[in-house]
Amino acid sequence: MSWSGILQRPKAEEARAAAPDDRELIARVSSGDLQAFERLYRLYQPRLTRFLTTLLKRPQLIEEVLDDTMMVVWQTAGNFRGSSKPSTWVFAIAYRKAIKARARWPDPVEEPDFDHRVSEEPLPDEELHQERLRGALLKAMDQLSPDHRAVVDLTYFHGLGYREIAEIVGCPVDTVKTRMFHARKRLKQAMSGSLVDWL
Amino acid sequence: MSEPNLSERPPHDEAEELLPWYATGQLDEADRARVDAHLSTCASCRKQLSLERQLIDEFQAMSPEIESGWARLQSRLNAPVAAVQYSPTPPRPTRPNPFAEMWAILSRPAVAGLAIAQLAFVVAAGTILLSLSRPSYQTLGSAPAPTSANMIVMFRADATIEDVRRSLDAAGASIVDGPSLADAYLLHVAPQRRATALAKLQSDDNVQLAQPIDGARS
Ligand SMILES: [Zn+2]
Numbered sequence: 001m002s003w004s005g006i007l008q009r010p011k012a013e014e015a016r017a018a019a020p021d022d023r024e025l026i027a028r029v030s031s032g033d034l035q036a037f038e039r040l041y042r043l044y045q046p047r048l049t050r051f052l053t054t055l056l057k058r059p060q061l062i063e064e065v066l067d068d069t070m071m072v073v074w075q076t077a078g079n080f081r082g083s084s085k086p087s088t089w090v091f092a093i094a095y096r097k098a099i100k101a102r103a104r105w106p107d108p109v110e111e112p113d114f115d116h117r118v119s120e121e122p123l124p125d126e127e128l129h130q131e132r133l134r135g136a137l138l139k140a141m142d143q144l145s146p147d148h149r150a151v152v153d154l155t156y157f158h159g160l161g162y163r164e165i166a167e168i169v170g171c172p173v174d175t176v177k178t179r180m181f182h183a184r185k186r187l188k189q190a191m192s193g194s195l196v197d198w199l
Numbered sequence: 200m201s202e203p204n205l206s207e208r209p210p211h212d213e214a215e216e217l218l219p220w221y222a223t224g225q226l227d228e229a230d231r232a233r234v235d236a237h238l239s240t241c242a243s244c245r246k247q248l249s250l251e252r253q254l255i256d257e258f259q260a261m262s263p264e265i266e267s268g269w270a271r272l273q274s275r276l277n278a279p280v281a282a283v284q285y286s287p288t289p290p291r292p293t294r295p296n297p298f299a300e301m302w303a304i305l306s307r308p309a310v311a312g313l314a315i316a317q318l319a320f321v322v323a324a325g326t327i328l329l330s331l332s333r334p335s336y337q338t339l340g341s342a343p344a345p346t347s348a349n350m351i352v353m354f355r356a357d358a359t360i361e362d363v364r365r366s367l368d369a370a371g372a373s374i375v376d377g378p379s380l381a382d383a384y385l386l387h388v389a390p391q392r393r394a395t396a397l398a399k400l401q402s403d404d405n406v407q408l409a410q411p412i413d414g415a416r417s
Contacts, residue, residue: 053264137257138266156258161225177216184219188250 022086030077041070047087047158048094054153055098055146057107065101069094084167088160091168095150102146132194140190148183151176210237214244222251348375348385350397351412358405366403370396385412 020028020036022043028036048069052062072093080089141149150169154160162180166173214237220226221234238244350372354363363384367374371392377384388396393411400409 049264050262053267057267059267134257134261137254137261138263141263153258155219155223155225156255157261159223159225161220161227180219181216184251184254187254191250191253 022090023082026073026077026080026086026089029074030080037070037074040073044070044087044090048090050157051091051094051150051153052098054141054149055095056102058105061101061105065094065097068097068101072097085164088164088167091154091158092170095168095170098146129194133191136190136194137187140186144183144186148179151179152183152187155180211241211244214238214241215247218244218248218251219254222248222255347387349390349393349411350386350388350400351383351408351410352386352400352406353383353408354405355407362405366400366405369403370399372396372400383408 020039022040025036025040025043029040045066048066049062052065056062056065069090073090080086141152144152147169151165154165154168155162160168162173162176166176169176210233214221214234217226217230217234221231226234238248352372354366358366367386370386370388372386372388375385375387397409397411400406403409
């Protein structure tokens, strides 16, 4: 395989092929490489924002915890021993930061009312059903504890295994399984409820 | 033959717990083999697995960060628009036209979905608005067409055009505007026939709601 062939690949693909993995980035961050840190930030910002949004209700707090998390990554990258995945390490920092932030700033009392999201415009049945289903799921999520929400989001959205989740939220694997079991029951109730509304 | 280990959990419970990670492909070899074996014998778990896949799709498609950001922005959109200058020229001072306003309300799609009791409230509120603004209304002189309306009527959803025509003929009313999306009509009735027309319409089986809207008391 010729190197020139690799260099001539389209940019996006080249970037992906040449992208150092998180492990390498963290190693470079530990030696104070600001460029590597920026790449790590760009890699994690969307995922962490999503994760923190399921844990915290105040938008300012989400931003603050995100920044705090990345500051800890910047300052303690040298402590990362590599026994777990880099993403597990970063998410665990974010989780601990979020728990602390929530203790300082409890969630606002008024619950966001997802029912208002259902639009008044006439929608085709299929779309209407989809919108109701999503609204019902968001509402069900909202009624779960933040600990349950974290496990659900890490499983269904971030696609993590129960061992990684246990490491992130700092609890035994059996607790992850039972939290997930309880949360699924609620989510499935919400799903079938929205189906009944529709019929 | 070895006795089944009683300290172990039933295979169904164990498999059921692992289904989310089976569905996302996050189980190790041993776990996956156990769930596979159980799935081949348990219809309930197979059904649950399809629900798991649906949940994964929903969570992948869902963006709570967008929802919360949109809710935040929307609350700003709903704030009073007084501060926002849309047109470079100052708006012409317009005489309030409660008829037009009420008609505009009744023509909104959202109103079409209201229950009859809620509509009655909208109409009643409009009537009060009209009676309050009556002096300025009287000075309007050459009034636009809708202002000749003095009654609002809503027919039952299953009333035919023929029914509507018969009811209006019987009351001696003519249509000024309508039907709105909420199936409301604005009517004109000769002032001297007002009370009888209203009574006729209100007792008509095809009529859901009939109400004077010119603020005058009968
Ligand atoms: Zn089973």
